[in-house]
Amino acid sequence: MEKNGVRKQFGCLPPKYNFCLNPYSELRFSRCPDCQNKTGQRKLPLLIHVEPMNLIALNYTKRYCRRCDLLIGHKHEIEQHLTKCSSRSMILKAIKISA
Numbered sequence: 001m002e003k004n005g006v007r008k009q010f011g012c013l014p015p016k017y018n019f020c021l022n023p024y025s026e027l028r029f030s031r032c033p034d035c036q037n038k039t040g041q042r043k044l045p046l047l048i049h050v051e052p053m054n055l056i057a058l059n060y061t062k063r064y065c066r067r068c069d070l071l072i073g074h075k076h077e078i079e080q081h082l083t084k085c086s087s088r089s090m091i092l093k094a095i096k097i098s099a
């Protein structure tokens with residue numbers, strides 16, 4: 001989020017889902033934090049911008065609340081995937097995930 005209250009957006013299309021990043025590895029969000037309904041799983045590509053000019057697309061399974069249209073990504077799992085990617089082919093200088 002920018003200082004003027006405008007959310008940074010990648011590309012021109014509006015976001016298709018609401019997304020939040022779970023920083024707590026011990027929480028799995030089997031229930032939605034907003035409506036308390038059970039969440040399911042949804043496997044969708046997650047596009048991550050890695051500074052300075054790299055994009056990584058992870059086909060990653062996230063928790064999903066159908067009622068709120070909310071995807072919940074787990075930060076520690078995403079970081080593990082990014083570490084695997086970097087050990088294979090890239091050098092990551094800084095990781096910036098905006099949620």
Ligand SMILES: [Zn+2]
Pocket residue numbers: 032033034035036037065066067068069070
């Ligand atoms: Zn919900």
